[in-house]
Amino acid sequence: xxxxxxxxxxxxxxxxxxxxxxxxxxxxxxxxxxxxxxxxxxxxxxxxxxxxxxxxxxxxxxxxxxxxxxxxxxxxxxxxxxxxxxxxxxxxxxxxxxxxxxxxxxxxxxxxxxxxxxxxxxxxxxxxxxxxxxxxxxxxxxxxxxxxxxxxxxxxxxxxxxxxxxxxxxxxxxxxxxxxxxxxxxxxxxxxxxxxxxxxxxxxxxxxxxxxxxxxxxxxxxxxxxxxxxxxxxxxxxxxxxxxxxxxxxxxxxxxxxxxxxxxxxxxxxxxxxxxxxxxxxxxxxxxxxxxxxxxxxxxxxxxxxxxxxxxxxxxxxxxxxxxxxxxxxxxxxxxxxxxxxxxxxxxxxxxxxxxxxxxxxxxxxxxxxxxxxxxxxxxxxxxxxxxxxxxxxxxxxxxxxxxxxxxxxxxxxxxxxxxxxxxxxxx
Amino acid sequence: xxxxxxxxxxxxxxxxxxxxxxxxxxxxxxxxxxxxxxxxxxxxxxxxxxxxxxxxxxxxxxxxxxxxxxxxxxxxxxxxxxxxxxxxxxxxxxxxxxxxxxxxxxxxxxxxxxxxxxxxxxxxxxxxxxxxxxxxxxxxxxxxxxxxxxxxxxxxxxxxxxxxxxxxxxxxxxxxxxxxxxxxxxxxxxxxxxxxxxxxxxxxxxxxxxxxxxxxxxxxxxxxxxxxxxxxxxxxxxxxxxxxxxxxxxxxxxxxxxxxxxxxxxxxxxxxxxxxxxxxxxxxxxxxxxxxxxxxxxxxxxxxxxxxxxxxxxxxxxxxxxxxxxxxxxxxxxxxxxxxxxxxxxxxxxxxxxxxxxxxxxxxxxxxxxxxxxxxxxxxxxxxxxxxxxxxxxxxxxxxxxxxxxxxxxxxxxxxxxxxxxxxxxxx
Numbered sequence: 001x002x003x004x005x006x007x008x009x010x011x012x013x014x015x016x017x018x019x020x021x022x023x024x025x026x027x028x029x030x031x032x033x034x035x036x037x038x039x040x041x042x043x044x045x046x047x048x049x050x051x052x053x054x055x056x057x058x059x060x061x062x063x064x065x066x067x068x069x070x071x072x073x074x075x076x077x078x079x080x081x082x083x084x085x086x087x088x089x090x091x092x093x094x095x096x097x098x099x100x101x102x103x104x105x106x107x108x109x110x111x112x113x114x115x116x117x118x119x120x121x122x123x124x125x126x127x128x129x130x131x132x133x134x135x136x137x138x139x140x141x142x143x144x145x146x147x148x149x150x151x152x153x154x155x156x157x158x159x160x161x162x163x164x165x166x167x168x169x170x171x172x173x174x175x176x177x178x179x180x181x182x183x184x185x186x187x188x189x190x191x192x193x194x195x196x197x198x199x200x201x202x203x204x205x206x207x208x209x210x211x212x213x214x215x216x217x218x219x220x221x222x223x224x225x226x227x228x229x230x231x232x233x234x235x236x237x238x239x240x241x242x243x244x245x246x247x248x249x250x251x252x253x254x255x256x257x258x259x260x261x262x263x264x265x266x267x268x269x270x271x272x273x274x275x276x277x278x279x280x281x282x283x284x285x286x287x288x289x290x291x292x293x294x295x296x297x298x299x300x301x302x303x304x305x306x307x308x309x310x311x312x313x314x315x316x317x318x319x320x321x322x323x324x325x326x327x328x329x330x331x332x333x334x335x336x337x338x339x340x341x342x343x344x345x346x347x348x349x350x351x352x353x354x355x356x357x358x359x360x361x362x363x364x365x366x367x368x369x370x371x372x373x374x375x376x377x378x379x380x381x382x383x384x385x386x387x388x389x390x391x392x393x394x395x396x397x398x399x400x401x402x403x404x405x406x407x408x409x410x411x412x413x414x415x416x417x418x419x420x421x422x423x424x425x426x427x428x
Numbered sequence: 429x430x431x432x433x434x435x436x437x438x439x440x441x442x443x444x445x446x447x448x449x450x451x452x453x454x455x456x457x458x459x460x461x462x463x464x465x466x467x468x469x470x471x472x473x474x475x476x477x478x479x480x481x482x483x484x485x486x487x488x489x490x491x492x493x494x495x496x497x498x499x500x501x502x503x504x505x506x507x508x509x510x511x512x513x514x515x516x517x518x519x520x521x522x523x524x525x526x527x528x529x530x531x532x533x534x535x536x537x538x539x540x541x542x543x544x545x546x547x548x549x550x551x552x553x554x555x556x557x558x559x560x561x562x563x564x565x566x567x568x569x570x571x572x573x574x575x576x577x578x579x580x581x582x583x584x585x586x587x588x589x590x591x592x593x594x595x596x597x598x599x600x601x602x603x604x605x606x607x608x609x610x611x612x613x614x615x616x617x618x619x620x621x622x623x624x625x626x627x628x629x630x631x632x633x634x635x636x637x638x639x640x641x642x643x644x645x646x647x648x649x650x651x652x653x654x655x656x657x658x659x660x661x662x663x664x665x666x667x668x669x670x671x672x673x674x675x676x677x678x679x680x681x682x683x684x685x686x687x688x689x690x691x692x693x694x695x696x697x698x699x700x701x702x703x704x705x706x707x708x709x710x711x712x713x714x715x716x717x718x719x720x721x722x723x724x725x726x727x728x729x730x731x732x733x734x735x736x737x738x739x740x741x742x743x744x745x746x747x748x749x750x751x752x753x754x755x756x757x758x759x760x761x762x763x764x765x766x767x768x769x770x771x772x773x774x775x776x777x778x779x780x781x782x783x784x785x786x787x788x789x790x791x792x793x794x795x796x797x798x799x800x801x802x803x804x805x806x807x808x809x810x811x812x813x814x815x816x817x818x819x820x821x822x823x824x825x826x827x828x829x830x831x832x833x834x835x836x837x838x839x840x841x842x843x844x845x846x847x848x849x850x851x852x853x854x855x856x
Binding site for chain 1: 436437438460508511536562563564566573576577578680683721729732794796800
């Protein structure tokens with residue numbers, strides 16, 4: 001097997017196949033993408049839920065699910081996602097490799113056909129999706145949106161993003177808004193499906209023990225509706241830079257009946273995935289809070305015993321960094337002070353050689369390990385499309401190795417606190 | 429070194445039992461980038477009564493001590509173990525379950541150094557009054573974090589309903605009050621009772637040479653001069669014949685009720701192979717009757733009684749076992765009635781033969797997916813091995829399982845008196 005990507009484009013259909021014996025299952029990712037907007041986000045995040053309910057061949061959900069199960073548990077998933085200012089609808093399929101199961105020849109082909117039906121040939125009645133499916137999924141989606149408060153760590157993170165990006169596309173909720181659900185009907189949702197999915201550009205990635213040529217031919221057939229159209233807009237144009245606002249730091253405190261306070265801080269930086277400084281930004285974030293050897297973990301957790309978790313995460317597409325920690329309510333000011341001290345230390349270049357080396361090695365390890373995941377290539381390819389900056393795992397490894405202390409300190413000068421969010425209990 | 433070939437899976441496992449009793453397993457994955465290793469001891473939260481080597485009487489230690497010990501192992505006289513791993517580019521972690529504690533790392537370079545760090549830090553305890561006190565704040569925040577998590581709360585609520593004050597019903601991390609009592613002397617006692625190599629397993633997976641890994645481990649262990657240790661005398665109280673408090677409720681800041689319910693297992697056996705077969709049979713009927721392609725699943729979703737997160741799980745050890753069914757629900761009681769009715773009908777009529785065949789295939793296909801995750805294989809293999817079960821036999825067991833065995837498992841499991849319920853409700 002070749003162990004390299006084989007690509008083919010036909011109209012709006014883009015096929016990427018990676019044959020490899022490394023895996024015992026075949027992984028498929030098919031996705032469409034559009035700019036993240038308030039107008040489309042709710043419908044787009046509801047769509048995948050409705051699409052997995054039935055196809056023309058298997059209109060009944062139970063029967064469709066059974067058809068996948070029959071193929072040695074071929075696993076289907078469909079969901080809306082958010083990458084920077086882009087919303088994607090992602091369908092994945094995982095199928096057992098035929099050679100590992102007795103009498104399973106043709107397994108992948110059959111699973112792929114079913115998968116194609118879910119995307120291209122949903123069950124349609126009276127010019128729209130089946131109304132009972134749409135109504136049920138609307139109710140479930142409303143609950144899904146309301147349930148965001150249940151996971152306090154994720155909720156606090158989401159709130160911090162929303163407050164920080166209140167006036168930018170990135171602040172739009174990944175799964176949409178309850179008030180926008182009401183207006184969606186079986187026919188209006190179908191019209192949105194035609195526009196967002198069928199007329200969009202579809203990227204299909206297949207990774208695993210397969211015959212690349214045969215798979216390519218098959219995909220061209222299954223996704224023929226996409227190859228008939230062309231000229232779908234690229235998502236590159238929609239990725240914007242973070243706006244650096246000269247206003248003062250936003251502070252929002254929210255009260256809920258919780259046992260632990262959640263302190264989240266959003267930082268803006270001057271660089272993104274598309275810049276040469278991206279590798280230095282990765283190292284900056286790693287030294288600050290990406291690892292158990294990082295400043296946040298050591299200062300907040302190990303030295304002061306204030307938290308179980310204290311870390312930072314880089315959102316590379318937007319060039320922002322999010323710090324999160326779970327603490328005793330009364331320790332908020334102290335924790336905040338310690339975190340701000342670390343940000344200052346980064347600006348002053350108060351970084352040891354060990355911190356630098358441990359972080360670079362830690363990042364290299366993460367990127368090299370990501371190569372053991374079948375969808376890493378697809379993710380990097382997508383980021384390349386969205387930012388006009390193509391990076392492979394090898395490129396990232398190379399760039400990280402080149403980062404110097406000066407590079408990190410230069411990046412640090414562009415990092416500024418934008419938003420502090422604190423989720424706390426009632427008592428003051 | 430013993431070589432075990434699993435022909436159908438295309439995997440070869442290397443095994444060696446060292447003089448000090450340590451069992452070492454190496455699985456070669458030549459095309460993977462990462463090496464993952466876990467070092468696991470058969471010691472978890474349920475082991476609270478035991479005889480310390482050299483003493484004669486049973487001792488009861490505070491709840492949560494196995495997990496506390498796991499945290500404290502990362503501190504050494506020379507400093508923080510995370511730093512040692514960071515020096516060699518590895519990512520390290522650990523976790524504690526009811527019956528095991530696992531220390532692990534993954535890396536893409538310096539495998540020998542990292543493996544040595546793993547073996548050495550787990551075999552070199554260093555506790556002081558001061559560092560034990562310091563950890564109480566950190567673990568206290570870990571406990572608070574879980575206090576706010578509805579999934580965790582409903583899960584432990586059900587264990588509490590099933591097992592009451594029996595160790596199987598106690599939170600793995602203990603409580604803020606129970607960990608306050610832990611002293612360094614307690615930690616040393618637990619350590620010397622449960623961390624002898626004869627109570628442990630080392631599992632290594634990655635692009636490594638099995639012989640080289642074995643040699644390295646043997647040399648490392650020989651230097652440490654472990655003396656033989658008699659089998660550990662541990663005492664697990666008998667389970668109460670019936671659940672003492674079959675309904676447990678809690679209130680939390682959530683938007684929707686969440687419930688889990690299930691039956692305690694009566695068919696408890698010390699025969700590991702019988703247990704492995706029983707577990708497979710249980711998982712098959714549960715998937716047939718409650719899984720995503722079952723009639724019941726789709727109907728409870730369409731009627732607004734559950735959402736897509738409705739799921740089930742089965743756990744079986746040599747001492748206790750149980751099923752767990754549920755998820756978010758606006759009407760936990762009605763959901764429960766529907767499930768019980770379906771289970772009772774099926775226990776009379778038996779599982780549909782075509783559902784049985786399909787689900788069996790699904791389980792086989794899904795098993796292959798596990799083999800694509802180095803971390804997945806290592807963690808599951810090691811924890812099962814400590815329960816005397818060989819994970820790689822799973823495919824054969826699935827192939828051989830019969831409908832009669834599945835129906836028998838179902839009939840024996842659905843016993844009214846063993847039924848328990850846990851609910852988490854929004855704050856009123």
